[in-house]
Amino acid sequence: MSTSPITTHVLDTSRGRPAEGVPVVLERLEDSGEAVVLGRGETDADGRLRDLLPPEPRPKPGTYRITFDTGAYFAAHGTTGFYPSVAITFHLRAPEEHHHVPLLLNPYGFSTYRGS
Template identity: 75%
Template sequence: MSQSPITTHILDTSRGRPAAGVHVTLEHLNDAGEGTLLGRGVTDADGRLRDLLPGGVRPSVGTYRLTFATAAYFAELGVEAFYPSVSVVFQLRAPEEHHHVPLLLNPFGYSTYRGS
């Protein structure tokens, strides 16, 4: 299986481990901010999601949103958390490039960046 041109990886910084089993959706946003679902999946044991877009699908220039269902992840661990979900909105300007959007997560905060 080839890797999706948009991928993600979640690290639970409170546990020092990958965040496995997190449901993730990928949407393309129009000018009004409304999303069209392009893909969905669940992070693997390494906290990675490599197949967000179906095989052969290439993204176009535009604005995208990754949404991470964090409430269920923390509930499964028995941990109270502040954010029930995390949405990361980003602009894709070079669709021929690979876009990796990692999430560093803990029950009361998160950060993200463009990875490689």
């Protein structure tokens, strides 16, 4: 199965399970400062979003931002969180590689790393 060149996985560490139903937006940040939406979706039952972009064409090198609507996710679970959204900005330097941007989330904190 071909997947998007940029994917994500959200884990809710306060519940100890994948975060299903997190709205996600992927943007490319142009040199002009403009943010161009390239894809959007929602995490599945496994907390993954595999289809932010089509498998081809590959994204070009540059700066990208992936934004998670954590406020909507927490509201759907009857939880009040401190962060209404989480935006992760990253450089894509090798378009031939897969870029996985996981998010570890709880109502009062988050962390991320470059996954594989």
